[in-house]
Amino acid sequence: MNFGFPMRLQYMISGGDFNNAGAAASSLKKILKQLSIDSELVRKIVVALYEAEVNVVAHAYSGLINIELDHEKILIVIQDEGPGIPDIDKAMEAGFSTASEEVRSMGFGAGMGLPNIKKNTSTLSVESEVGKGTKLEMIIYLNT
């Protein structure tokens, strides 16, 4: 693979496909490691991506991840088609979850995903339209 900067990556997510949840985060982790990015920073980035990815799997129908990496920062945009989030402030609260009983029994649905994303990113913006979908945009600066 050619690591020219800025580097752009794209992944698709299928709603309900728990079997492959986290595949994009795993793939990104391998790339970031090859670029010798600090492993603590890599973990922050992949935790944020994983949680966003799993949210599409657990709560939406399909999604697209666009990543842009340059020397200063990584920009991750996750856009999904799904039910949307009626109250974003509430969704951001630790412990708030609408996950189904089945999803909870697998250990998802603690209501910690969005707080984890917030905690691990430099900036996070959440936009959502009920009945249409949700868009998360996050930036993590590389030299913190």
Added chain:
Amino acid sequence: MNLAEIIKSLNLKIISGKLNPETKIKGVYVSDLLSDVMGNAKAGDLWITLQSHKNIIAVAELKDICAILIINGGQPDEETIKKSREDDILLLGTDESAFSMAGRIYELFKKHELL
């Protein structure tokens, strides 16, 4: 703390993966909630959980958790075992509870003056 010593003294079953005798764990995290582990476990931890499905491997791999101990006799399926091999995550098992496992590992850490 040396993982091999924990496996031996707690009589843990190695479900998949090859134990490197040099592997050391830095700490232990006990949780059945994946995003709790994502948020709070540390690199180099041993993770104790009752979850045994495929997603635990991705969580461990992303967080650089060195091994997962599945309690209460939980049995991961073939696909989970296969993924644990691919991602080089050691899968351990016991019939005992999280309480008993955590307690005994805590004692071992104390014995080695790591706490």
